[in-house]
Amino acid sequence: MSTVTLKDLKKTYANGFQAIHGIDMEIRDGEFIVIVGPSGCGKSTLLRMIAGLETITDGELMIDDRRVNQVEPGKRDIAMVFQNYALYPHMSVYDNMAYGLKIRKKSTEEIAQQVNRAADILEIGALLDRKPSQLSGGQRQRVAMGRAIVRDPKVFLFDEPLSNLDAKLRVQMRIEIRKLQRALKTTAIYVTHDQVEAMTLADRLIVMNGGLPEQIGSPMELYDRPATTFVAGFIGSPAMNFIPVRVDKKGATFPSGQNLNFSVPSGHENVLLGIRPEDIEITTPDLADLTLKVSVIEPLGADSLIYGSCEGMKEDLVVRVRDKATVQEEETFSVRFNQQKLHYFDPTTNSRLP
Amino acid sequence: MVENRPLLTFFSHLALIIGISFIALPVWLAFVVSTQEASALFSGQVPLWPGEHFIENYSSILFEGEKNSGAPPILLMITNSLVMAICVAVGKITISIISAYAIVYFQFPFRQAIFWMIFMTLMLPVEVRILPTFEVIAQLGMLNSYAGLTIPLIASATATFLFRQFYMTIPDEMIEAARMDGAGPIRFFIDILLPLSRTNIAALFVILFIFGWNQYLWPLLVTTDASYYTVVMGIQRMMAVPDSDPIWHYVMATAILGMIPPVIVVVTMQKLFVKGLIETEK
Secondary structure, eight states, rough: OOEEEEEEEEEEEESSOEEEEEEEEEOOOOEEEEEOOTTTTHHHHHHHHHSSSSSOOOOEEEEEEETTSSGGGTTTTEEEEEETTTOOOSSOOOHHHHHHHOOOOOOHHHHHHHHHHHHHHOOGGGGTSOOOGGHHHHHHHHHHHHHHHTOOOOOEESSTTTTTHHHHHHHHHHHHHOOOOOOHHHEEEEEEEEEEHHHHOOOEEEEEEEEEEEEOOOOHHHHHHBBHHHHHHSSSSSOOOOEEEEEEEEEEEEETBBBBBOOOSSOOSSEEEEOGGGGEEEEEEGGOEEEEEEEEEOOOOOOOEEEEEETTTTEEEEEEESSSSSSSSTTTEEEEEEEGGGGEEEETTTBOOO | OOOOHHHHHHHHHHHHHHHHHHHHHHHHHHOOOOOOOOGGGSSOOSSSSOOOOOHHHHHHHHHHHHHHTTTTOHHHHHHHHHHHHHHHHHHHHHHHHHHHHHHHHHOOOOEEEEEEEHHGGGOOOOOTTTHHHHHHHHTTTTSSSSHHHHHHOOOOOOHHHHHHHHHHHHHHHHHHHHHHTTTTHHIIIIIIHHHHHHHHHHHHOOOOOHHTOOHHHHHEEEEEGGGGOOHHHHHHHHSSSSTTTOOOHHHHHHHHHHHHHHHHHHHHHHHHHHHHHHHOOO
């Protein structure tokens, strides 16, 4: 139960590569923070800096009000769940969970009590005598989490903990991690490249790109008002559609030359219009904002994705419709954009226009 | 696939029996000879069944030794060999496990250079550097001592290399998890690395024990005092008697006794490391 403060945190490797370009953030007590981004964006480096496994080149890291830049990982009062679990193969589940407490010279009774409490929470009481090699992936995951919660740390750190599990188990464990964190009210920082995990778990999200945070905010804030095209394209699946729009004295036009039926922010010659697949609906030609030609239809069960090509645009526009698609491949169809859900970006800076 | 083909079974067993007799026959003959009287062997015919002097021959060789060739009692030589083999094996494992730990897990200047220096000594077996080593040991006054017998043989590039390769297969997360748990370098070494290396240690111990036990040239050079003789050189001394035939039944009894400790080590350690191989997740 603690706050974590990052003040202009920077990381430059010995070879001169700058992995983190400076991050400022205040993580509140009990908050669940998810760091998300593509590979190589520095998200794992940032987590490892907070853990103390990577040195901090510049800036300050505070846990509560203590500056921990130079503090050994074991003394920061944090716990980490690793991607491959990193359980000690020669120790039983009980010993794996007890190891950190043993090193901290807790009494045997206290250790037993703590381990049993954690085992109860995670429902792994029956596995305590087994070795990690005798456990399934999901059980190992639980033990790894048990090892973290048994110490009752100030902060939990998760480094892509679900990426080694199969899809079904991943959903199940995702929900359990959320419940667990809610119940324990421990501050948590979670790194993932999976945007669904990021959206569902986070109180606040950090979207990282190229060593810098692109945007920090609640999942719905990021979904509703992405600050940059990168965030807009990263959050939400399938990704947001971007349409370059030209603006001149007569009005705004699509790449096809068709006029827009709605106004765009003034003062720019070129504007990038963003619209999510779920905010486009199929309509009759007289109400159409744009006419598309179907290139591919992907039925997903509950809904279908229609990829439509439009004259003058390089990439297909994705439209999400409920149930089955009512159009056939190669057909043309008309779509209408939800005017409340339009996003505008400056194509040169990639940042959001008001 | 289990097939019932009697002919195949017959031939494979036959081949195995022939193979085993090739190995076992000399050992059996050595045992047979060691139980005979001296006179039984003068005829030039080797008897195939044990004689009646087992206890007599063995007790005299164990506790009195062979006066003619100046060999001390075998019990003393076996003890010397044991001390040497155990010191060499334990010493080699200790030194190499620690140096491999330093090379793999610590950042220090010239780390790679030091590793390659150790690695290059692989090319220099004991026999090649035996004269300078002897000179050093002689200068240090370590001739005729257990220290002189064992210390020069302790440094081991092979074992260091094996442990290094093993440590490199341990995922980095393991040490990171240990650091998060608050374990320092020494705790990590004792609590995590040593138990994980158990199988490697067992396998190496067997190999190195036998290496130490079978040392011949080095003990021959550094010991002139009979109380530091080892079994292997003892046998040689019994063979090279001036002006008379070797006393074969004593020589063979010594050979049989000299075989027992390595056999015990192999048999007991084999169990341990097979068990370790099954249990460890790697």
